[in-house]
Amino acid sequence: MKQAHCIYQEDDHRWLAIARDATKPGYIIDTNEYVVVNGDEALLCDPGGMEIFPAVFSALSAECDPTRLAGIFSSHQDPDIISSLALWLEFKPDLKCYTSWLWQSFLPHFGGQDSTFIPIPDPGMTIRLGGLELQAIPAHYLHSSGNFHLYDPKAKILFSGDVGAALLPADHNGLFVEDFSRHIRHAEAFHKRWMGSDRAKRDWCERVSRMEIDMLVPQHGAIYQGADVQRFINWFAALEVGVLRG
Amino acid sequence: MNAPDRNLHVKAPGVSELARIVRVNEEIKAIVSTAFRINLMALNAIFLAKRAGNAALGFGVLSNELRRFAQELTRHMATLRDMTSGSVGSVTGVVQQQRTSAILAEAIRLSGDSVPGVREARRRGATRLAEQQACLRSLDQRLRSAVEETQQLVELGGVLARSAKIEAAYGGTFSPALMQVSTDFAEVIAQIKRSLEILGKERLVKD
Numbered sequence: 001m002k003q004a005h006c007i008y009q010e011d012d013h014r015w016l017a018i019a020r021d022a023t024k025p026g027y028i029i030d031t032n033e034y035v036v037v038n039g040d041e042a043l044l045c046d047p048g049g050m051e052i053f054p055a056v057f058s059a060l061s062a063e064c065d066p067t068r069l070a071g072i073f074s075s076h077q078d079p080d081i082i083s084s085l086a087l088w089l090e091f092k093p094d095l096k097c098y099t100s101w102l103w104q105s106f107l108p109h110f111g112g113q114d115s116t117f118i119p120i121p122d123p124g125m126t127i128r129l130g131g132l133e134l135q136a137i138p139a140h141y142l143h144s145s146g147n148f149h150l151y152d153p154k155a156k157i158l159f160s161g162d163v164g165a166a167l168l169p170a171d172h173n174g175l176f177v178e179d180f181s182r183h184i185r186h187a188e189a190f191h192k193r194w195m196g197s198d199r200a201k202r203d204w205c206e207r208v209s210r211m212e213i214d215m216l217v218p219q220h221g222a223i224y225q226g227a228d229v230q231r232f233i234n235w236f237a238a239l240e241v242g243v244l245r246g
Numbered sequence: 247m248n249a250p251d252r253n254l255h256v257k258a259p260g261v262s263e264l265a266r267i268v269r270v271n272e273e274i275k276a277i278v279s280t281a282f283r284i285n286l287m288a289l290n291a292i293f294l295a296k297r298a299g300n301a302a303l304g305f306g307v308l309s310n311e312l313r314r315f316a317q318e319l320t321r322h323m324a325t326l327r328d329m330t331s332g333s334v335g336s337v338t339g340v341v342q343q344q345r346t347s348a349i350l351a352e353a354i355r356l357s358g359d360s361v362p363g364v365r366e367a368r369r370r371g372a373t374r375l376a377e378q379q380a381c382l383r384s385l386d387q388r389l390r391s392a393v394e395e396t397q398q399l400v401e402l403g404g405v406l407a408r409s410a411k412i413e414a415a416y417g418g419t420f421s422p423a424l425m426q427v428s429t430d431f432a433e434v435i436a437q438i439k440r441s442l443e444i445l446g447k448e449r450l451v452k453d
């Protein structure tokens with residue numbers, strides 16, 4: 001069952017990873033959800049699909065007061081990212097959902113109304129959470145045409161959505177990448193097929209290389225930390241993407 | 247902590263409600279198509295009565311009445327159809343709310359009742375569901391009243407068909423043809439009665 005693991009803490013500033021659910025039904029892709037907590041406010045990144053809502057809600061509630069959730073960050077529009085939106089709003093109707101302006105009129109099909117959505121413009125924006133200033137970093141076409149990652153400059157954590165994702169076998173259930181070369185084999189086919197634009201990929205790698213990142217936390221698979229972050233960026237920069245096979 | 251239900255097959259109680267609307271719609275469609283047949287049959291009967299001349303004057307009057315009946319029946323069915331189309335939206339709202347509440351209930355079961363905010367969320371969901379169900383119940387009542395009104399109209403159609411049968415007996419050489427037409431009327435009206443009985447038993451919401 002999903003559990004929340006604290007991957008960063010400094011005073012009342014925390015990052016929780018609700019990751020790697022080995023007991024979920026096999027027909028549903030495994031997803032990681034992240035919660036940024038700062039003071040009295042929390043932000044949930046890519047809350048996941050409807051089917052896993054009870055597991056995510058339960059894991060989150062075990063570590064943090066769910067009434068403190070101020071918002072949801074939706075990196076893009078996929079069902080495994082945000083189809084649980086209506087359920088989170090059922091719990092807390094005044095939640096705000098930050099997402100690309102491109103999906104502002106699509107996500108209401110999952111739930112919410114006009115006032116629920118805060119559209120993120122293409123160049124990105126600052127999202128305030130308590131005293132924190134989180135940055136929505138453009139990652140368009142990686143893989144979605146309106147796609148954002150979330151950077152916490154204080155914790156030096158980049159939530160990278162589907163970038164860095166790995167579809168790991170059930171027995172690879174560690175929270176962090178332990179052996180980069182072994183791990184990356186499980187990420188290769190995913191990135192080749194899902195990341196559609198080489199130009200967007202190169203642009204992202206250049207921008208992200210200049211950022212201070214201690215942890216790169218993807219929506220699927222294990223977390224990259226320390227030197228593995230740059231290792232991943234270099235690997236991704238060299239990877240041929242947008243190919244059907246090979 | 248409670249054991250998680252790993253295969254979250256939340257029961258969707260609204261499916262049967264949607265199935266009921268489909269059945270109601272199908273029955274309405276069947277009646278509308280039958281009403282159209284009566285209209286055509288009544289037109290033919292009017293021509294036949296004209297050909298029969300004075301011997302079928304009474305039959306001609308009744309055929310005109312049956313035609314008016316068919317037109318009135320079509321109007322009634324159009325009203326019923328509008329009501330059921332509107333009810334699809336209400337039923338869908340109930341279905342969504344039931345599913346949402348069921349998943350939230352599972353989340354609360356896993357997390358425990360003491361988690362802040364869960365009781366309020368459950369209460370809000372229950373209130374919304376009760377409102378939506380009340381709306382559906384009121385629609386169901388209006389539908390039932392409309393079906394009852396239509397049943398009364400069809401009773402009148404039955405009387406007209408029986409009278410047409412009696413008039414057919416006075417149709418002279420046209421009597422067998424007029425008798426056949428009036429028998430057809432009676433059969434079709436009996437068919438509509440059966441459909442309305444089925445419709446009268448259908449409920450958009452369980453009692």
